[in-house]
Amino acid sequence: MTQSTPPAIQLRGATKMFATKSGTPFTAITDVTLDVAAGEFVTIVGPTGCGKSTTLSLVSGLEPATRGTVQVHGAAVNGIPDGVGYMFQSDAVLPWKNVLDNVAIGLRYNGVKKAEANERARDWIQRVGLTGFEDRYPHQLSGGMRKRVAMAQTLIGEPSLLLMDEPFGALDVQTREFMQDQLLDLWSGTGAAVVFVTHDLTEAIALADRVVVMTAGPATIKSIVDVDLERPRKVEEIRLTPEFTELYRTVWDSLREEVEITRARGASRVA
Numbered sequence: 001m002t003q004s005t006p007p008a009i010q011l012r013g014a015t016k017m018f019a020t021k022s023g024t025p026f027t028a029i030t031d032v033t034l035d036v037a038a039g040e041f042v043t044i045v046g047p048t049g050c051g052k053s054t055t056l057s058l059v060s061g062l063e064p065a066t067r068g069t070v071q072v073h074g075a076a077v078n079g080i081p082d083g084v085g086y087m088f089q090s091d092a093v094l095p096w097k098n099v100l101d102n103v104a105i106g107l108r109y110n111g112v113k114k115a116e117a118n119e120r121a122r123d124w125i126q127r128v129g130l131t132g133f134e135d136r137y138p139h140q141l142s143g144g145m146r147k148r149v150a151m152a153q154t155l156i157g158e159p160s161l162l163l164m165d166e167p168f169g170a171l172d173v174q175t176r177e178f179m180q181d182q183l184l185d186l187w188s189g190t191g192a193a194v195v196f197v198t199h200d201l202t203e204a205i206a207l208a209d210r211v212v213v214m215t216a217g218p219a220t221i222k223s224i225v226d227v228d229l230e231r232p233r234k235v236e237e238i239r240l241t242p243e244f245t246e247l248y249r250t251v252w253d254s255l256r257e258e259v260e261i262t263r264a265r266g267a268s269r270v271a
Ligand SMILES: Nc1ncnc2c1ncn2[C@@H]1O[C@H](COP(=O)(O)OP(=O)(O)OP(=O)(O)O)[C@@H](O)[C@H]1O
Pocket: 018, 019, 026, 028, 046, 047, 048, 049, 050, 051, 052, 053, 054, 055, 217
C-alpha cells in the first residue's frame, strides 16, 4: 500500500475569535478551508486588517483555532510545530550579534557545535551574497542586507514549511524585487511549502503557485487563482508579460470588492 504525503498545511473550517473587553467575542477569521501541498508556494492577499496574519498564527501554533481544525504535516497543531521557519516584516536579527553569529544562532540553540554551526552559517552567508560581511553588526548593514541575514537565519534551519508575513514590505521596490528573486532561487529545489502574506499583488503573483484572495474581515477565502507561469522566474521579466497582466486582472477583480467593503467600513467609522 502506498502512503501519500499529507499536505504541509490543512485548514478545515478554521475560525478564530478573540475575547474583547465588551464581552462580545470578535471574529477575526471564519471558516477558512485550505490545503497547501508540500513544496507548494502559496501567497495570501486580502484587504487591510482582514485576518491574514491571524491565519498564519493558527498555522504557527501561536494562537489556537476557536473552531475547525489546523494540521501541519498531518498532525494537529498544538504549540509551535517542528520544521517551521518564519520571516516577518520586522527582521529578527539581534543587534548585539554580528552577521555570522546571527545566522548561526538557530543551529547553536539546537545544540550544533560552534565550528559546524559557523561553517554552515558561512555557506548560507555566501548563498545570500554577504560573504565579507560576517563581522558586521546589523546597524552597519542596509535594510536589504539585514533582510538577507534574516533569510539566511531562517533557511539555515532547512524548514519544511516557511511562513512569511510581508517580509519585504518595508523595502524599496528595487531591493524588494531582488529579494523576491533571491527567495525563489533559494527556495527552488528545497521541497519546502511556503505561505507568504503580502499586500502587493505583483509580488503575490510573481512568487506563487496559487494566490489565495481573502474577503473583508472576518476573513474567509474568496477565491484561489492558479499561477501557471513557468519557473524559474525572474520577477522583473515576468511581470511585463501579457499572461502576468491577465493574472493581475483576475486577482484584482476578486479583491477589489473586498477592498471597497473595507474602505466603506473605515469611512463610516470616521463619519
Ligand atoms: N490578539 C488579538 N486580540 C484581539 N484582536 C486581534 C488580535 N490579533 C488580531 N486581532 C484583530 O483581528 C483582525 C485581523 O487582524 P490581522 O492582523 O490578522 O489582519 P491582517 O489582514 O494581517 O492585517 P494587515 O493587512 O494590516 O496586515 C484585526 O481586526 C485585528 O485587530
